[in-house]
Every structure is written in C-alpha cells, then in structure tokens.
Amino acid sequence: MILLGRLHALVVHFPIALLLVAVALAVWARKKGQPLAFMRPLLGLGAISAIAAVATGLILADEQTFFGVTARQLSWHRNLGIATAIVSSLAALAAFRRMGVAVALTVVGALTVGAGAHFGGVLVHGDDHFVVSTAPKRVGGSVSSRATKQVARPPVIAEVDEIPTPVPFAMVDHVFKRSCIRCHDARKRKGEFRLDRQELALKGGSEGIGIVPGNRGRSLVFERVSLPQDHDDYMPTKGQPLTAAEVELVGRWIDEGAVWN
Ligand code: HEC
Numbered sequence: 001m002i003l004l005g006r007l008h009a010l011v012v013h014f015p016i017a018l019l020l021v022a023v024a025l026a027v028w029a030r031k032k033g034q035p036l037a038f039m040r041p042l043l044g045l046g047a048i049s050a051i052a053a054v055a056t057g058l059i060l061a062d063e064q065t066f067f068g069v070t071a072r073q074l075s076w077h078r079n080l081g082i083a084t085a086i087v088s089s090l091a092a093l094a095a096f097r098r099m100g101v102a103v104a105l106t107v108v109g110a111l112t113v114g115a116g117a118h119f120g121g122v123l124v125h126g127d128d129h130f131v132v133s134t135a136p137k138r139v140g141g142s143v144s145s146r147a148t149k150q151v152a153r154p155p156v157i158a159e160v161d162e163i164p165t166p167v168p169f170a171m172v173d174h175v176f177k178r179s180c181i182r183c184h185d186a187r188k189r190k191g192e193f194r195l196d197r198q199e200l201a202l203k204g205g206s207e208g209i210g211i212v213p214g215n216r217g218r219s220l221v222f223e224r225v226s227l228p229q230d231h232d233d234y235m236p237t238k239g240q241p242l243t244a245a246e247v248e249l250v251g252r253w254i255d256e257g258a259v260w261n
Contacts, residue, residue: 008056009124014049015084016117018042019110026103036099043092043102046109050085057081070154073119080116084109122154153178155243163245167253169261175246179236195221198260213258216251225250 022042029036061074091105156174157163164171176195182188184195193205201221204210208220216222224235226247236242242250253259 004056004060008053008060011049011056012053012081012117012120015046015053015088015109016113018046018049019084019088019106019113022046022106023103023110026106030103036095036103039099039102039106040092040095043088043095043106046106047085047089047092050081050088050109050113054081054085070123070156073122073154077116077119077123080112080119084112084116087112153240155246157245157249158243160245160248163249163252165252166256166259167249169253169259172250172253175242175250179240179242182239183236193220201260202258211254211258214255216254219254222247222251222254 022039025042026036026039028034029038057078061078087105087109091102091109094102094105156171156178180195183190184193186194186196189205191205191207193210194200195210201210202213204220210219210221212218221235224233225242227234229241234241
C-alpha cells in the first residue's frame with residue numbers, strides 16, 4: 001500500500017515532465033524550422049507513463065476511502081489523469097501521421113496533466129489556499145493570544161446535510177486520525193486517554209468516560225470537541241480543529257451507538 005503510493009507518486013511525474021518538455025521542444029523546433037521527428041519517442045514514452053500512472057492510481061484509490069471534499073478532489077484528479085492518458089496516447093499515434101495534430105493534442109495533454117497534478121497535490125499535501133488559525137496555544141496552563149497558523153487538510157465533511165445515515169465509522173476514524181491520534185495513542189496518552197482502540201476510547205481517561213455509545217451528552221469526546229475553540233478544555237489543543245459539520249458527524253455517530261468498524 002505504502003509502496004504502491006510511492007510508485008504512483010514516482011510514475012506520475014514522468015508524463016508531467018515528458019508532456020511539458022514535448023510542448024517546449026515542439027515550440028522551439030517550429031520556430032527554428034527543425035523537423036519534429038523527435039516527438040515520436042517522447043510522446044510514446046509520455047503515453048506509456050500516463051497509462052502506468054492511471055493504473056497505479058486506480059489501484060491506490062481503491063484501497064483508500066475518501067469523503068466529502070476530498071472525494072470530489074479525488075474524482076477530478078482521476079478524471080484528469082484518465083483524460084491525459086487518452087489524449088497523450090492519441091498524440092503518440094498522431095505523431096506518425098499528422099504532426100500538427102500531434103502537437104495540438106500534446107498541448108491539450110500538458111493542460112490536463114497540469115490540472116490533474118494540482119488536484120493530486122491537494123490530495124497529498126492538503127489545500128494550501130485553505131489556511132485556518134487553530135485553537136490558541138496553551139502556555140503554562142494559560143491561554144496565549146497568539147494563535148498558530150497551519151496548513152489544513154480539506155475537511156472530511158463540509159456540510160451537515162452531507163452526513164450519511166448511518167454514519168460510517170471510516171469518516172469518524174479519519175477525523176480522529178487527523179486531529180486527535182497524535183496525542184491520544186499508545187505513545188502519547190495525554191490525559192491518560194487513548195482514542196486509537198475501541199475499548200480504551202470507551203473507557204476514557206483521568207476525567208471520565210470517553211465515549212458512551214448512544215449518548216453524546218455523556219461522552220467526553222463530544223463534550224471536548226464541541227466547546228468553544230478558546231475554551232481551556234477544547235480539543236484538539238493543537239492541530240486542525242473540527243469543522244461544525246465534523247463535530248455533528250462525531251455526535252451522530254455516538255448517538256447511533258458508536259459502531260467501531
Ligand atoms: C496536541 C495534543 C492533543 C490533541 C491533538 C488532542 N488532545 Fe485531547 N488531550 C490533550 C491533553 C494534554 C489532555 C489532558 C488535559 C485535558 O484534559 O485537557 C487531553 C485530554 C483529552 C480528553 C479528556 C481525557 C480525560 O479523561 O482526562 C479527551 C476526551 C480528549 N482529550 C479528546 C480529544 C479528541 C476527541 C481530540 C481530537 C479531536 C483530541 N483530544 C486531540 C492533548 C491533545
């Protein structure tokens with residue numbers, strides 16, 4: 001899985017580079033009146049690597065679960081990738097018959113690959129344009145006024161009406177992994193509370209029961225995430241806060257019985 005992810009990330013750079021280089025060289029050769037025969041191997045390699053990138057990407061996407069905004073970004077990334085594979089294959093074929101058509105298709109391919117790469121980057125690194133200020137930092141027990149800025153990942157869910165019934169655990173798990181686990185796992189049991197295993201999450205920490213299935217009102221987890229962000233007990237203390245829709249997602253999941261799989 002990790003290997004496949006690396007492979008896709010590696011392979012995907014070939015069509016990007018090849019198509020952009022092909023466009024640049026074609027423009028240069030046209031200007032200088034040079035023959036364009038060099039385009040054939042370049043476009044052939046571009047098409048093969050684009051197909052390989054789509055194949056590894058499809059397997060990778062199948063093994064991961066994406067919801068809400070990320071799911072939309074994934075489908076853009078996928079469709080632009082497939083479009084690039086088709087267009088660059090046509091360009092490679094056209095290069096043997098009509099070079100003008102091949103060059104035009106290469107330009108289209110360079111555009112789809114560029115746009116596709118943008119969405120790929122968003123999936124991997126989060127949306128750089130989406131910067132939020134996180135909960136205020138605690139310094140020696142008091143709240144400092146200097147809020148830390150950090151780059152946020154796209155929310156698991158943006159709107160309350162997008163929450164499916166029943167709430168899939170995978171969505172809640174995604175929120176926990178993104179915003180909570182780094183402080184509440186076997187390594188860092190802050191507040192003696194672990195959220196990485198069902199029985200420990202139900203048990204809770206030094207202050208009470210973490211999750212009471214069927215009752216968000218008695219669950220510390222829900223209480224902490226639904227506090228105002230400047231409250232001393234607000235969770236997460238650092239990192240990406242939950243959106244209002246994500247808080248509601250966690251609440252509904254608990255009310256529905258906090259099914260853990
Ligand atoms: C940067 C570290 C950090 C992150 C991230 C974090 N917490 Fe905490 N959490 C703490 C610390 C420190 C405590 C203990 C102090 C306290 O109770 O406020 C704590 C305590 C808790 C407690 C109370 C446990 C008890 O019984 O004492 C709950 C429940 C909790 N966190 C839930 C969450 C949830 C849910 C998230 C994710 C939305 C989260 N935390 C993210 C640091 C973190």
